[in-house]
Amino acid sequence: MIRLTMLRLDGTKNIRHGTIRLTHDPTIGSVTGIYGPNGTGKTTVIETIRTLRLLMLGAPLDGEQASMLVQRTPDPHEPRQATIHAEFLIDGTPTAYTVVLATDGSGLKPERETITIRKNGARKRTLIDCWMLQNTETGLLTPVTAPAGAWNSLTATAHTGDYLTQEAALAHSQHRSLLFSPGLRDRLTRLSGLLHSQTMLPAARGKALADNLDPLLHTLTRLNSYAEHGIRTVTTRQAASVCFGYTPFMHDGRFDILDIGRPCFVPAGMRMEIDRMIRQANTVLPTVIPGLTLHCDMKDDTDDEGHEGVRVFLYSQHDGTRIPFWAESEGIRRIIGILSLLVRMFNEPDTLIAVDELDSGIFEILLGDMLRTLANRGLGQLVFTAHNLRVLEVLDRRSIVFSTTDPDDRFVNPTGVHAGNNLRDMYIRAVSMGDGNGLASRTVRSHLAVALMQAGEDAE
Known part of the structure; x- marks a missing residue:
């Protein structure tokens, strides 16, 4: 290991x-x-x-x-x-x-x-x-x-x-x-x-x-x-592709992207990987989003240069209703985009999955349940960044790292957390009161209001 x-x-x-x-x-x-x-x-x-x-x-x-x-x-x-x-x-x-x-x-x-x-x-x-x-x-x-x-x-x-x-x-x-x-x-x-x-x-x-x-x-x-x-990483650059009608997709150990806005042409060798992605999604999706399944229409085709491949179109089905995958919410596209990686982390000990902004578009209760399951039962390793503080209530404090405003000491672990303490409440209180040892720079609302007003005057 x-x-x-x-x-x-x-x-x-x-x-x-x-x-x-x-x-x-x-x-x-x-x-x-x-x-x-x-x-x-x-x-x-x-x-x-x-x-x-x-x-x-x-x-x-x-x-x-x-x-x-x-x-x-x-x-x-x-x-x-x-x-x-x-x-x-x-x-x-x-x-x-x-x-x-x-x-x-x-x-x-x-x-x-x-x-x-x-x-x-x-x-x-x-x-x-x-x-x-x-x-x-x-x-x-x-x-x-x-x-x-x-x-x-x-x-x-x-x-x-x-x-x-x-x-x-x-x-x-x-x-x-x-x-x-x-x-x-x-x-x-x-x-x-x-x-x-x-x-x-x-x-x-x-x-x-x-x-x-x-x-x-x-x-x-x-x-x-x-x-x-x-080792597999998902950066914000890859995650942003979801917003532009693409979904991240693992192929031959690297990320490709699938155009989910229209039928797209892919090399024939990707057919098995797409089939695997669909099977994995349909094994896990109904447990987190009841009634939701992912489907794919694929047919053999050739591109304009005569190369053989597959024409692919993704769609979801929710309680009997068929929806083009591009019309699904960002959160669902996000979950499916990283699902194969989370499956690997859960089942394979020598795996490190690193995901930036894991919480993007995902319902916080679902996010908490997913992470608690991965922490309690997963065999591999997961490193993620997030802004949704729900996770502070479901993971052990030793699983949390805070980044700070001090460039000479960027990362700290939570201290002074005892049984029964709510780490989320403690973090919010420390940041709001300005006594968080550099955890965040407090925003002065009156200063923000004045700045917004001045910016509006400049635009006139």
């Missing part, structure tokens, strides 16, 4: 520093809700998880959207950096992955990556610490790895050092992780096999093999598989 247990963010968007601990307690489940005012870093947490997934896949960090993760500086030409520190439990072993991301106008690039483990209660041990060093004369970038003794001994074998330099330059130019590069992992796997096949190894190299190379390969493989098969 893998669990993401902690994120520490420095220099990401409007977060100068913030630490968020994610719930993974069998007694209260593995659901973490993040609450707070607008602009206090909630969405940044979801985007950070998305960036972590790309890094651990060895995939490029995608252009402008990824670059926006790094905090801006007054000088647009000044290089900017952000640090993400993620802690995991991998089969019970505490493991940490730290990455320093930099952007200089050409995009976001990993500049330094570190992986540490703490095995069997021993002290934390660095498996690898790798950063790029620029030659002042030639301008070329060279990877530097630590612990130096261990990796110098290992990379001296079978020209591994030369390959590491080449792969580092390629990964840097392609804006992706070096450590999670498939080519590097394959090379290190072959190196491990070569060393294990030798009957007489120098003591230093044998120790480096056992203490660094083999556990590093195991960690990289597990985290890469976790990112590929277990």
Whole structure:
């Protein structure tokens, strides 16, 4: 089992520093809700998880959207950096992955990556610490790895050092992780096999093999598989598509969108995925919205270029009445759009689902019942942001994180909550009275009224 247990963010968007601990307690489940005012870093947490997934896949960090993760500086030409520190439990072993991301106008690039483990209660041990060093004369970038003794001994074998330099330059130019590069992992796997096949190894190299190379390969493989098969994120960008007549849709491990306003043409390979989505929806929907089912008309067709595919039209049926799916409420479209992800979270232990603004358009009583069920019975992990405070009454206080107005300490856990206390009432009272330790900036209604009046006068 893998669990993401902690994120520490420095220099990401409007977060100068913030630490968020994610719930993974069998007694209260593995659901973490993040609450707070607008602009206090909630969405940044979801985007950070998305960036972590790309890094651990060895995939490029995608252009402008990824670059926006790094905090801006007054000088647009000044290089900017952000640090993400993620802690995991991998089969019970505490493991940490730290990455320093930099952007200089050409995009976001990993500049330094570190992986540490703490095995069997021993002290934390660095498996690898790798950063790029620029030659002042030639301008070329060279990877530097630590612990130096261990990796110098290992990379001296079978020209591994030369390959590491080449792969580092390629990964840097392609804006992706070096450590999670498939080519590097394959090379290190072959190196491990070569060393294990030798009957007489120098003591230093044998120790480096056992203490660094083999556990590093195991960690990289597990985290890469976790990112590929277990981590899924839904950002506000994807959620907004619902408002424009599209619904998010999982296909081949990534998000596509279905046009729900008219019959749309999709590749034939998506037919089975759409069938699965319909079956899942119709298993769960009637339990949360009685009488509602989802249906789909599909027929084989070809597009204007002669490609074979399927023409798809979604509609719902409510108490015998057929309604085009685009005419359904945003809340119903939202539920169906993320339903397959929630099904995975409920049934699969090695799953992390991160959803921004989970409560958008969903009736608060239904939202509370869904989250209580996922927390009490779900096998995977769910991280979400929301504004609807109903959830504060149904989840354990240890499952709640508050974002604050302090950019140097963005996340706090509820304190002083005792049995019988209503966390929702306590939160509202703290914010309203202005004694919430930075939980929110209080709005002065008289100031707001004057500002609205002045804005109206300016419009005349």
